[in-house]
Amino acid sequence: MLGNKNWRVLLALLAVVAMLGAACGGDDADTDAGGSEGGDEIEHEEFEEGSTMAKIVEKGEVTIGVKFDVPPFGFENPQSGEVEGFDVDMGKYIAEHLGVEPKFVEAISDNRIPFLQDGTVDIILSTMTITTDREAEIDFAGPYFIANGRILVPEDSDIAGIEDLTGKKVCTAIGSTYESTLKEQAPEADLKTVEAYSDCLTLIQNGQVDAVSTDNVILTGMIIQSGEDFPLKLVGDNLTTEPYGVGLPNKTDDMREFVNGVLQDSFDDGTWQSIYDEWVGQFVEGEPEHPEDFTLDDALKLFPCSEFCDKK
Amino acid sequence: MGDLFAILTRNFDSFSAGFLTTCRLVFVSFAIAMAVGTLIGGLRAAPSKALNRIGAIYVEFFRNIPLLVLIYIVYDGLARGGLRLSAFVAGTLCLGLYTAAYVAESIRSGVFAVGKGQFDAALSLGFTQGETLRKIVLPQAIRTVIPPLGNLTIAMIKNSAILGGSLLAINDLLLNGRLIANNNARYVQTFFWAAVGYLILTGAATIAVRVLEKRLVIKR
Numbered sequence: 001m002l003g004n005k006n007w008r009v010l011l012a013l014l015a016v017v018a019m020l021g022a023a024c025g026g027d028d029a030d031t032d033a034g035g036s037e038g039g040d041e042i043e044h045e046e047f048e049e050g051s052t053m054a055k056i057v058e059k060g061e062v063t064i065g066v067k068f069d070v071p072p073f074g075f076e077n078p079q080s081g082e083v084e085g086f087d088v089d090m091g092k093y094i095a096e097h098l099g100v101e102p103k104f105v106e107a108i109s110d111n112r113i114p115f116l117q118d119g120t121v122d123i124i125l126s127t128m129t130i131t132t133d134r135e136a137e138i139d140f141a142g143p144y145f146i147a148n149g150r151i152l153v154p155e156d157s158d159i160a161g162i163e164d165l166t167g168k169k170v171c172t173a174i175g176s177t178y179e180s181t182l183k184e185q186a187p188e189a190d191l192k193t194v195e196a197y198s199d200c201l202t203l204i205q206n207g208q209v210d211a212v213s214t215d216n217v218i219l220t221g222m223i224i225q226s227g228e229d230f231p232l233k234l235v236g237d238n239l240t241t242e243p244y245g246v247g248l249p250n251k252t253d254d255m256r257e258f259v260n261g262v263l264q265d266s267f268d269d270g271t272w273q274s275i276y277d278e279w280v281g282q283f284v285e286g287e288p289e290h291p292e293d294f295t296l297d298d299a300l301k302l303f304p305c306s307e308f309c310d311k312k
Numbered sequence: 313m314g315d316l317f318a319i320l321t322r323n324f325d326s327f328s329a330g331f332l333t334t335c336r337l338v339f340v341s342f343a344i345a346m347a348v349g350t351l352i353g354g355l356r357a358a359p360s361k362a363l364n365r366i367g368a369i370y371v372e373f374f375r376n377i378p379l380l381v382l383i384y385i386v387y388d389g390l391a392r393g394g395l396r397l398s399a400f401v402a403g404t405l406c407l408g409l410y411t412a413a414y415v416a417e418s419i420r421s422g423v424f425a426v427g428k429g430q431f432d433a434a435l436s437l438g439f440t441q442g443e444t445l446r447k448i449v450l451p452q453a454i455r456t457v458i459p460p461l462g463n464l465t466i467a468m469i470k471n472s473a474i475l476g477g478s479l480l481a482i483n484d485l486l487l488n489g490r491l492i493a494n495n496n497a498r499y500v501q502t503f504f505w506a507a508v509g510y511l512i513l514t515g516a517a518t519i520a521v522r523v524l525e526k527r528l529v530i531k532r
Binding site for chain 1 (some may be wrong): 315320387388391396430477478481487489490491494495497499
């Protein structure tokens with residue numbers, strides 16, 4: 001019989017082998033859960049070896065960071081548990097063109113860029129405004145949507161515009177462009193920055209803040225969520241123009257070109273319009289600008305370099 | 313790690329404002345925690361079963377509820393019910409009352425560490441129960457209790473970061489750090505300096521504990 005000591009060594013070795021076996025064996029089981037529905041209408045190209053797209057195809061799925069709490073762009077449907085919205089549908093369209101399944105993870109304003117930089121996600125579709133500062137850290141494709149900044153207040157509020165925000169508490173998200181926008185346009189306002197827009201909704205409902213400021217579509221989503229119990233309204237003029245861009249890892253020109261091509265396809269074949277009509281059209285009055293007419297440079301000019309902007 | 317010092321110098325105002333706010337949060341919460349904690353600790357150490365139970369209810373409630381949940385109840389729940397507390401008041405109240413539960417238990421064990429002989433001797437000398445506690449027992453208990461209270465203070469300093477990241481949106485060191493990190497896309501560098509800030513506070517607490525221990529120790 002093996003001595004006591006040797007049994008333990010053997011057991012330890014078996015444990016290690018078992019763990020290695022589990023780690024290696026896992027890959028084959030997970031890919032291709034459910035084939036693409038509706039057949040492959042989109043012809044996806046064979047990508048050049050070594051290109052960013054080819055690497056994604058090799059992985060078998062494209063990881064897309066979206067908001068989980070911002071209707072109508074990215075939000076978790078409480079009944080189905082699935083995330084849905086404008087950003088999600090655009091993500092699915094890009095995934096179709098890549099020829100892989102999309103996997104959606106939550107990316108809040110605060111962590112989306114780090115997620116892209118460390119490879120947690122391949123693409124960001126997270127109501128992210130194109131700015132020169134961000135362009136220095138990541139690559140943008142698009143713009144794919146043009147939003148405008150507005151102010152949200154309770155229906156019975158006296159606040160009618162940006163001037164009335166003096167001395168009032170205004171909520172926005174950490175990492176959004178509104179922190180600096182509000183500092184410029186309403187320096188006397190008391191700014192409350194929180195992790196997620198759902199917190200801003202909580203705060204305006206319980207009266208701890210007097211207003212919320214961010215993109216009109218996000219605010220409209222809040223009005224819908226708030227419903228009859230806590231009626232809210234949009235006031236004031238457009239504060240800003242916010243072109244949303246698709247976030248891609250830094251210095252991946254092949255991916256940027258590819259995604260821009262996909263976006264153009266979506267403009268041409270009507271997909272963009274139908275996604276717009278489904279998620280945004282019914283909630284927003286008037287026609288916002290079409291992103292097709294907006295170039296990346298136009299967008300970058302709106303938000304020029306501020307602090308640490310390496311012109312690499 | 314480029315820009316390590318640049319991120320500090322360029323955003324010094326924001327870092328220092330955040331640091332000072334964290335100091336204010338910590339001082340006020342500390343005061344609440346010590347005051348309420350001593351009171352509840354006294355209840356828990358008192359001979360009366362009824363007082364014990366009141367103290368126990370407090371301790372069980374605040375020990376078993378996560379700090380973040382407490383913040384939601386106080387800042388959101390109460391506001392929806394009509395009582396709107398300012399973020400600073402809600403934050404320090406939550407952190408203070410929460411830490412007080414742990415302080416109370418430390419003090420209770422400190423009191424029980426004082427030999428029973430002390431109680432008996434005091435009572436036989438004619439001190440009342442209350443006087444015994446206040447004049448004889450608690451002063452000795454405090455000596456035992458300084459190191460655990462020091463630990464609780466350090467834990468409280470770290471918990472103050474939860475206030476900044478939460479619904480309260482208090483511009484403490486952590487929140488200002490997150491804003492700086494996002495505006496400059498320099499994450500590691502910014503959080504390095506935020507960590508230094510918290511280290512200064514916890515370091516100060518550690519030194520204070522050592523000084524107090526030295527002064528109060530019974531020479532063996």
